[in-house]
Amino acid sequence: MPLHKAVLTLSCPNQPGIVARVSTYLFEQGCNILEAHQFDDTETGRFFMRILFNAVDPATALEPIRDGFTATADAYAMRWTMRDCDEQRRVMLLVSKFDHCLADLLYRWRIGEIPMKIIAIVSNHPRATYGEQDFADIPFHHLPVTRDNKAEQEAKLLRLVEETGTELVVLARYMQVLSNALSAKLSGRCINIHHSFLPGFKGAKPYHQAHARGVKLIGATAHYVTADLDEGPIIEQDVERISHHDSADDLVRKGRDIERRVLARAIAWHLQDRVILNDHKTVVFRD
Structure with a gap:
């Protein structure tokens, strides 16, 4: 299915470069960030992020983007989800x-x-x-x-x-x-x-x-x-x-x-x- 809007949430041990790595990956997949929130919990040393994005090309599907993100997630030991916003729970x-x-x-x-x-x-x-x-x-x-x-x-x-x-x-x-x-x-x-x-x-x-x-x-x-x-x-x-x-x-x-x-x-x-x-x-x- 073509991607309208999707949301990525993640948490992981904090370290430099997480925002850059995630945003660069989405850019390379032809995606545009519509909304971004992040929080660094200095007490636990964990980093939290939520990104709402869409694809510039309306024919883009979410599955390849989700599959390709695994390498980034593994590199930072992320707990993460990536979901199409049109899918109702x-x-x-x-x-x-x-x-x-x-x-x-x-x-x-x-x-x-x-x-x-x-x-x-x-x-x-x-x-x-x-x-x-x-x-x-x-x-x-x-x-x-x-x-x-x-x-x-x-x-x-x-x-x-x-x-x-x-x-x-x-x-x-x-x-x-x-x-x-x-x-x-x-x-x-x-x-x-x-x-x-x-x-x-x-x-x-x-x-x-x-x-x-x-x-x-x-x-x-x-x-x-x-x-x-x-x-x-x-x-x-x-x-x-x-x-x-x-x-x-x-x-x-x-x-x-x-x-x-x-x-x-x-x-x-x-x-x-x-x-x-x-x-x-x-x-x-x-x-």
Whole structure:
């Protein structure tokens, strides 16, 4: 397929000449750099880069460019990806009782704000829980979870991820804790929205915890899922000021809005290859 736009992301041990080598290679392939971001983490000694580019010749294909870049990547011990921006990622949405994040993501998907292929919606609650929510033609899977069947249902979920070729799993207020084994299998491709400004007020009813402490700011955190509960690399956070007039219910209501926008931004940035893992943190090249 002719190349419209492509994005290259990379990380590697920092040393002189990386930018020159990468940009020279793209020039030699007849490519034009449209956008470039870079970050040198002086604490870890690692270098991070994201380049958006296209080909001067509209008949140019991405595959030869990707194949030829291997020599440069190997020379600098890079972790890298090169992807056609027109290719939409396959995304699976997991949800429990509260569906405000799910509804928001479906709306942004319908209007083209977040280009992606939603290949399944999975819930531990039955379809009737969501009333008249329009899921279009997206397959819905009910996987009820109990203490006794958790391992069995996680195995079904993993099979579904593999069979559908899911590239990103989104926990859109999915209120089940994933096992260590499943978290490891989904490492770097599972995003959770936590209804709190982590690392504070973790666990159950964080808004009620915050209310009891008289906080003046509430927030939400989108992060990659790891075996450590609610401690995965953070992608995005946001806050909103509150006052002594606000009840716990007011915090929940205001928190829903924060959760929606934080999760949407995190997903969009992930799908645009703007997020690169940096050990327990992330490098986010925001647009």
